[in-house]
Amino acid sequence: MNPIDAVKPWFSSRVTRWLERRMPAVQEISLHRKNIFILPTGPGLLFLTATILIFVTAINYVLSLAFGLAFLMVSLFILSILHTFRNLQHLSLRGVGAEPIFAGEDAAFVVLLSRQSNQEHEMLELRFPSSIWSQADVLDNEQERVKVFLPSVRRGLLKAPRLTVQTRFPLGLWRAWSHVDLAMSCLVYPHPQEGPLPGLVGGSTSGKSESVKTGVDDFHGLRAYQTGDSLKQIAWKSLARGQGLKVKQFVDAVDDQLMLDWEMFPGMESEERLSRLCYWVLILAQQDIDYGLRIPGQEFSLGRGDAHRGKLLGALALWQGGAL
Amino acid sequence: MTDKQAHIPRLTIWWMLGALALVVAPHLLRLPVWISALIVACVIWRILIFIGRVGFPNKFLKIMIVFLALPLTVVEYRGSGAGLDAAVCLLILGTVFKLLEMRQRRDMLIVVCLCYVLTMVGFIYSQTILAALHALLTFIVITGALVTLQRDNQRSSLKGNGKLALRLVAQAIPLAIVLFVLVPRIAPLWTMPVPVSPNKTGVTDEMSPGNISSLSRSAELAFRVSFENNAPLQDQMYWRGLVLDFFDGRSWRRAGSAFQSYAMIERFDNRLQGEMQGGAVDYDVILEPTQQSWIYALQLADFDASDIRQDRYYTLHTEKPVTQRYRYKMRSYLRNETDLELSGILRSRALQLPEPDGNPNSHQLAERLRAQSSGDLDYANRVMRYFREQPFYYTLTPPELGEASIDDFLFNSLQGFCEHYASSFVYLMRAAGVPARVVVGYQGGETNPFEGYTMVYQYNAHAWAEIWLEGQGWVRMDPTGAVAPERISEGAQAVLGDQPGFLDDSRFSMMRFRNTEWLNTLRLRLDAMDYAWNRWVVSYDEDLQLQLLEAFFGDRAKQTLLYALGASFLLFFIIAAFFLLGGRKRDMRDQATRLYLRLLVDLADSGLSRRRGEGPLDFANRVAESRPDIAADMTRITALYVRMSYAQDAQDESFGELKEYILALRLRLSSPWRRVVLRNFPAFRT
Secondary structure (H helix, E strand, O other), X not given: OOHHHHHHHHHHHHHHXXXXXXXXXXXXXXXXXXXXXXXXXXXXXXXHHHHHHHHHHHHHHOOHHHHHHHHHHHHHHHHHXXXXXXXXXXXXXXXXXXXXXXXXXXXXXXXXXXXXXXXXXXXXXXXXOOOOOEEEEEOOOOEEEEXXXXXXXXXXXXXXXXEEEEEOOOOOOEEEEEEEOOOOEEEEEOOOOOOOOOOOOOOOOOOOOOOOOOOOOOOOOEEXXXXXXXXXXXXXXXXXXXXXXXXXXXXOOOOOEEEEEHXXXXXXXXXXXXXXXXXXHHHHHOOOOEEEEEEOOEEEEXXXXXXXHHHHHHHHXXXXXXXX | OHHHOOOOOHHHHHHHHHHHHHHHHHHHOOOOHHHHHHHHXXXXXXXXXXXXXXXXXXXXXXXXXXXXXXXXXXXXHHOOOOHHHHHHHHHHHHHHHXXXXXXXXXXXXXXXXXXXXXXXXXXXXXXXXXHHHHHHHHHHHHHHHHHHHHOOOOOOOHHHHHXXXXXXXXXXXXXXXXXXXXXXXOOOOOOOOOOOOOOOOOOOOXXXXXXXXXXXXXXXXXXXXXXXXXXXXXHHOEEEEEEEOEEOOOOEEOOOHHHHOHHHOOEOOOOOOOOOOOOEEEEEXXXXXXXXXXXXXXXXXXXXXOOEEEEOOOOEEEOOOOOOOEEEEEEEEOOOOOOOOOOHHHHHHHOOOOOOOXXXXXXXXXXXXXXXXXXXXXXXXXXXXXXXXXXXXXXXXXXXXXXXXXXXXXXXXXXXXXXXXXXXHHHHHHHOOOOXXXXXXXXXXXXXXXXXXEEEEHHHEEEEEEEEEOOOEEEEEOHHHHHOHHHHHOOHHHHHOOOOOOOHHHOXXXXXXXXXXXXXXXXXXXXXXXXXXXXHHHOOOHHHHHHHHHHHHHHHHHHHHHHHHHHHHHHHHHHHHHHHHOOOOOOHHHHHHHHHHHHHHHHHHOOOOOOOOOOHHHHHHHHHHHOHHHHHHHHHHHHHHHHHHHOOOXXXXXXHHHHHHHHHHHHHHOOHHHHHHHHHOHHHHO
């Protein structure tokens, strides 16, 4: 094992602990002298190399003006520390949170950037570790919202790691950054998994035990869009989720009530059951029926509407404290 | 921006092209034509790539270009001997090639850094004020390219980025000046090849009829001198360059070609024979590049510089040819006697005559005059008188001389320039056994009335004679003075001004307009500026640095240098940090109050002032009564202001609203002129 690799985890844990102490998680943080770090970038070092080259030539050819040029470059290099630092200073970040997502999607954490002085903040870059950069400016407006993305793997409560906010503006010779913990988290629903509803369980609240016919003919949920389909039937939500153009297929409900149950999917792993249940909650939420959910330890009576849907999905997401 | 590494903002290309064009432009005329053409072609190609007309060069083409351009450059510069020109050429080509193939951010950064280096390369060839201004402009544009590379938002515009770059550079200049003044100057680490300029002007080490008179066609500056105390008179200003003591019947040369090289210069340890005496003059010379390795001074020169050598003829030599403006300090003893005893070799050199000699008439003349005279000095004076009494004519355009040049001149044409007189005078001396030699250099100079220094031009080039007299050593004799005394006392300009051919090579030189008063003043002013630039900036060195520091710190200048440097560095940083980072955190409520109070001032101007103790709401009601036209605005503003001032959840958005309403109302209240100011200059709004 490479000695550096051996030291790395130890080192990064030390850094993390140090950061925890220095900048504990808060909902809103203002950047200032004590929490901004700054170091030269690769291009900055290249710039410095060019400066040294010019300086040595100036010495050897006794070129007074080349000395001047080298000094101007040194001066610019030093000055840009202040400019880059200033670009982060007095910037305030507030974690707004993120809309719930399904496992496997990217959580879009909304961060509110606001300036606390006349200083404008240009070309700010934000990201979570090993995620993609989001770019933002705080110019004319006092506040700007920026979405920072974080991929999710499993259901549960996704706690946002430390957010890196950095800038190289104006010359790219220095990089000023800060790692802030805005105490944000995102609810991650199980990944909806398509599949038939194999078992039938009556809605217990109504006291009746009515059946829903299962089978291929009755219900497909969503299917791919074909030319000629009515615009009213397009599943806009799934389109917005980036799942492609789909069309809702209406079930010919024999009944206007349905109770989803853990036991409907016998023989499956619990995570898979949750995924199936999640799928059916989504389908039923689009129908004109009342639906409920029964999972071990929790039971939700029949209902409809966005709040009801959210409650059910949330229960699925957080069942047994989230996926391991 | 790891994942955006490849992304280049579109505007950047234009900035890069602009920077490159500025950097390369001064070199285009100097470089061989085909290389200049290649550079222009590459730039055009890059533009075509950018606007999508053609693609990037493929690998094969790139290799072809590089492998053709490299050897061709080497071949092109092979003969010229200076590796520097070739290196500069390759550096420029490399930058342009990199520009052609750049796609990524990293390539751009390399081109940017190369552009900075190329800006410096320009200084190897020119360090004039103009070159400095050009370099400053280039620097701003390159910095602008760097800004554009970083800025990828709606603020990125040609004007916006230019302004930011200008601001950054302007802020960087104070520290740069401090560093320029205070950073210790180090001696060159190793010797470098120097560029050789193809056109050599000035005095050469060979004098034949016509080659000094050709210099009078040029109004180029030869050197500038500032005297520490009083300048000597015009007729004392003989700027000695070289001693030419070998005559082949037509031209004068230095004895033996061995003298050409610095290592072979005949040195002598006890530099000067006898004590320095009388008529000391201290002065400081800035010599224009001559590409030669000798420099000019008044006889007899004494100096401290370690890179100057004085040879047996008391002429001064530098280690390397003077390719850049060269500054040196001298002290001359005008009344000093030299070589009271003449050694054998010098004597024989000073008596050398061509063999066979084809000037029998001149020999006869020498013998006749010698027979009449009582001694060497008397003989020399007789020859001078001969020049004065015979109808010799001082002219820039003498007729061609035949094979026997001395005879032809003395008895046939009688028209000549200083080289003719010097040459024939020395010949007549030697023919009569008096040791004599030709000296070439400059005579006279023009005093700049604004700065008090003396300007010596190419047309001041002159040749005279030195003869050796028993008990006196070498004595200067100027036969030109016998023919045209005003040439010596008033300068070349006075005598030659009306002659055809004078300043012909400087057709557009301002020197030609010296009779137009204001143009002449302008010329002298510009020259004074250029001189100051050279004296204080271009030739700023350790001595000058020390001199400057001593003015501030006295004797301990050298020790304090580093402290001064550190202190000013820190001071700059603190001041810059204060101005840049000092922006206080802003409270929206304070801002709102300030805006509201500003509005009250405007209202007071139009006759509505708030009474002592009157609350904003009461005041608004009173305003609404007396000025119904602004009642609605006033009520709205007051409501917003009160909410912002007293409500806990004062919103930033309502501040923007308040700002807008207040400005609108103030615009309505103010005069048309103030309205224009308020609209266009946000600074006046608060």
